[in-house]
Each structure stands twice: as structure tokens, then as C-alpha cells.
Amino acid sequence: MPISLAAEHVSYKQSSTFSIHNLSLHVQSEKITSIIGPNGSGKSTLLRIMTNLIHPNEGIVSIDGKKVSIIHSRELAKTITMLSQTQNYELELTVRDLVSHGRLPHRKWYENLSQKDEEMINWAISITNLTHLQHQSLKRLSGGERQRAWIAMAVVQSPKILLLDEPTTYLDIAHQLEIMELVKYLNKELQMTIMMVLHDINQASKYSDHIVVMKNGEIYTSGKPMDVINQNLFRTVFSIDAKISEEDGAPFFTPKSLIARN
Numbered sequence: 001m002p003i004s005l006a007a008e009h010v011s012y013k014q015s016s017t018f019s020i021h022n023l024s025l026h027v028q029s030e031k032i033t034s035i036i037g038p039n040g041s042g043k044s045t046l047l048r049i050m051t052n053l054i055h056p057n058e059g060i061v062s063i064d065g066k067k068v069s070i071i072h073s074r075e076l077a078k079t080i081t082m083l084s085q086t087q088n089y090e091l092e093l094t095v096r097d098l099v100s101h102g103r104l105p106h107r108k109w110y111e112n113l114s115q116k117d118e119e120m121i122n123w124a125i126s127i128t129n130l131t132h133l134q135h136q137s138l139k140r141l142s143g144g145e146r147q148r149a150w151i152a153m154a155v156v157q158s159p160k161i162l163l164l165d166e167p168t169t170y171l172d173i174a175h176q177l178e179i180m181e182l183v184k185y186l187n188k189e190l191q192m193t194i195m196m197v198l199h200d201i202n203q204a205s206k207y208s209d210h211i212v213v214m215k216n217g218e219i220y221t222s223g224k225p226m227d228v229i230n231q232n233l234f235r236t237v238f239s240i241d242a243k244i245s246e247e248d249g250a251p252f253f254t255p256k257s258l259i260a261r262n
């Protein structure tokens, strides 16, 4: 079932130096949307607004027309899940324990895991390719394995919408691609709507149906990768000259040189 996540005329004052002003965004259902933009442009803030973690001063965020601010947190967690940029890596938990926590919205805190919970946990561990590591402590995993464990915890909630904040940060290129392929699988096979913040613009271009470019707390532009990724974007948003080519039908950029910032 398609699901509609939208922000309308949202404003949020984060600090004396940063605010989001009158931002509107309709996230495409069952598609992959990537948010790109320079450091401090408001990408994470936007994700947190979309999941009701922070509340806009003005405007509305809604799911299927219902304000997220009035949806019960347990219900909201079953619909939309966000994986933040930094996870607590010092947790003394096994992979399976962590993933089990993701079932909390589906049961009362005092109830034991049901058979359905156990089935979902097995499923989430399996699709993230962690079955052989399920009893391993999180502390003893590689960065890529640990990231997959956190994604499994998010996925076990079977949310319709999954938001990921820089899911590939700190990972080597093979593990980055593994995460991107997993994201693609969740979208294509499970019809999950995905919105993620990415710094790697070539990965955003390759894996996304839609790209949103943030600059100074505003959406500078948005659209299909082919319509958004161009030399002008790199000059005006990232202050670099770039060469744009095409790779498997998606734009591919190579940085050339810095240009003076405005």
C-alpha cells in the first residue's frame, strides 16, 4: 500500500545561526530518496523533523494526511523508523538481543517475545546476512556487520518507511556497497519507502529514484538524479568544479577543483 510522508511549510529554529524555513517535501512512496548537501545544511535536522523527534515551530509533518505529532509513538514506530548517524557501539548486547529490541513497538514491555516476534527476528537477521553472527556481541563485530545489525533492528519493526542518516559512514567501500544493496533490496522486494542522508553523491545518484539537495536549511533543488546532478549544482552548492559523466544510466561526478565560496 502506498504511503504518504509529507512536510508542509515547516520552519524550525535550531539555534541562533541555523534554521529551516518554510520547507515542503513530499517523500515518494515506495521509492528511494536521498538527501545530499554540504555539512551543516540541515539534512539530519530534516530527518529528525520527519520522524517527530524534533517538532517544527511552524508547519505540519504528516503520514497519510495524519499529523505525526498526534500519532501515538508506538503506532508511529511501526510505520516509520529512523536509524541515526551515531549508534552506541559500547552496548553489551548480542546481535539477536539488539534486533529483538526492535520488536518492542509490537508488544507490551512485560510480554515475552511471541512466535511471530521470533519469526520476524529470524527474518531480519537473515536478510541482513547476520545469521552466523546472531549470538556474537556487538562489540566484536566489524563496522559493516554492526551497521547491518542496526539496520536489522530497524527492519524487524517492519516499518513502511525507513529513514537512514549516513548509513555508510566509516565503512570501507565493499561494506558501503553491501549496505546500499541491502537498502535497494528493502525497497524493491519489501516496497519499503526509504529516505536517507548520503554524503557520497555518486552512490546517491546510483541508488536513488529521487534526490533532495539541502543548502542553508532549504531545499535548493530536488528531482531525479539525471535532472539534479549537474555542474551547476556542484558550483553553487558544493563550491567545486566537477566533471559529470554517466555510469549505468546515472550521472557520475568527478571532482576537479575548489572554487571560491560565496
Ligand SMILES: Nc1ncnc2c1ncn2[C@@H]1O[C@H](COP(=O)(O)OP(=O)(O)OP(=O)(O)O)[C@@H](O)[C@H]1O
Pocket: 014, 015, 018, 037, 038, 039, 040, 041, 042, 043, 044, 045, 046
Ligand atoms: N542540538 C543542536 N543544537 C544546536 N544546533 C544544532 C544542533 N544539532 C545541529 N545543530 C546545528 O544545526 C545545523 C544543521 O545541522 P544538521 O546536523 O542538520 O546538518 P547536516 O546537514 O546533517 O550536517 P552534516 O553533513 O555535517 O552531518 C548545523 O549548523 C549544526 O551545527
